[in-house]
Amino acid sequence: MREAGLIEKLRDLGHNVEDRGDLNFDVFKDDPRNYVLNPKAVGAATKKVSKAVEQAVRDNKLTVTLGGDHSISIGTIHGHARAEPNLCLLWIDAHADINTPLTTPSGNIHGTPLSFLVNQLKDTIPWAALPSFDWLQPCLNITDIAFVGLRDLDPGERYILQKFNITSFSIHEVDRFGIHEVIARSLEAVNPKGDRPIHMSFDIDSVDPAATGATGTPVPGGLTFREGMFIAEHVYRTGLLSALDLVEVNPEVGSRQDKVNTVMTAVEVLTACLGKKREGNLLPGYQLPMP
Numbered sequence: 001m002r003e004a005g006l007i008e009k010l011r012d013l014g015h016n017v018e019d020r021g022d023l024n025f026d027v028f029k030d031d032p033r034n035y036v037l038n039p040k041a042v043g044a045a046t047k048k049v050s051k052a053v054e055q056a057v058r059d060n061k062l063t064v065t066l067g068g069d070h071s072i073s074i075g076t077i078h079g080h081a082r083a084e085p086n087l088c089l090l091w092i093d094a095h096a097d098i099n100t101p102l103t104t105p106s107g108n109i110h111g112t113p114l115s116f117l118v119n120q121l122k123d124t125i126p127w128a129a130l131p132s133f134d135w136l137q138p139c140l141n142i143t144d145i146a147f148v149g150l151r152d153l154d155p156g157e158r159y160i161l162q163k164f165n166i167t168s169f170s171i172h173e174v175d176r177f178g179i180h181e182v183i184a185r186s187l188e189a190v191n192p193k194g195d196r197p198i199h200m201s202f203d204i205d206s207v208d209p210a211a212t213g214a215t216g217t218p219v220p221g222g223l224t225f226r227e228g229m230f231i232a233e234h235v236y237r238t239g240l241l242s243a244l245d246l247v248e249v250n251p252e253v254g255s256r257q258d259k260v261n262t263v264m265t266a267v268e269v270l271t272a273c274l275g276k277k278r279e280g281n282l283l284p285g286y287q288l289p290m291p
């Protein structure tokens with residue numbers, strides 16, 4: 001995404017962009033599956049992410065985190081919530097990523113991040129068996145989350161969404177109501193007075209694999225590129241976006257064309273979240289050239 005010119009494009013929009021660079025994550029040799037895969041590595045990595053995002057938000061920055069595995073959102077949301085405890089969350093994804101370590105069929109932590117963060121699921125997490133997450137405090141009420149784009153849920157996830165009556169718009173509702181209605185109702189549910197900072201976690205696999213083949217767990221029948229862009233533009237217009245994750249871009253999978261399309265989609269969504277308009281942006285001070 002950097003190589004595709006993301007930072008220059010954001011600067012062209014008038015943003016004062018500070019690239020805080022990559023975080024370096026340690027690999028742990030002795031990291032056997034313990035309910036989940038790679039608990040030590042992910043626990044340590046997400047702790048670093050949390051600290052970095054907390055600091056960036058405290059420095060008054062709209063904070064963008066690029067990934068990579070969606071488990072990073074354990075850290076981004078935790079860090080954001082430390083600085084902005086009143087945040088609400090838009091989770092744009094094919095998956096709900098709210099498996100608990102005991103419901104995950106795969107063991108992949110990227111399918112579980114929300115279960116670690118949600119107050120109401122605190123007692124379902126085997127914390128004592130996962131000491132690498134001992135730094136983490138659940139920080140989110142389940143009613144503070146709205147899901148958009150869902151189309152691949154595991155049984156435990158379906159149960160959790162139903163039990164807590166979570167705001168969620170699957171791709172079925174997107175087809176039924178249209179994307180404008182869906183995103184407006186999502187915001188109305190989690191941010192009715194428009195006074196809460198928004199965290200948007202945008203998984204590139206929410207968008208159809210036609211445009212996003214370079215991702216680990218593609219699911220057919222996703223949001224169109226245009227629906228993804230509409231979400232981004234609509235959220236920008238609220239003026240409340242405080243932190244943004246753009247995740248699950250993996251240029252190592254798929255064809256060369258998949259890689260190009262996926263990175264392009266990610267960069268377009270990111271720039272739209274930060275003010276690029278498809279109708280065109282008026283440059284400040286623009287004057288018509290005269291003959």
Ligand SMILES: NC(=[NH2+])NCCC[C@H](N)C(=O)O
Binds near residue numbers: 106108112152153
């Ligand atoms: N962020 C993602 N791509 N998540 C995919 C999760 C897939 C599946 N539900 C699992 O828990 O393993």
Ligand SMILES: [Mn+2]
Binds near residue numbers: 093110
């Ligand atoms: Mn995800």
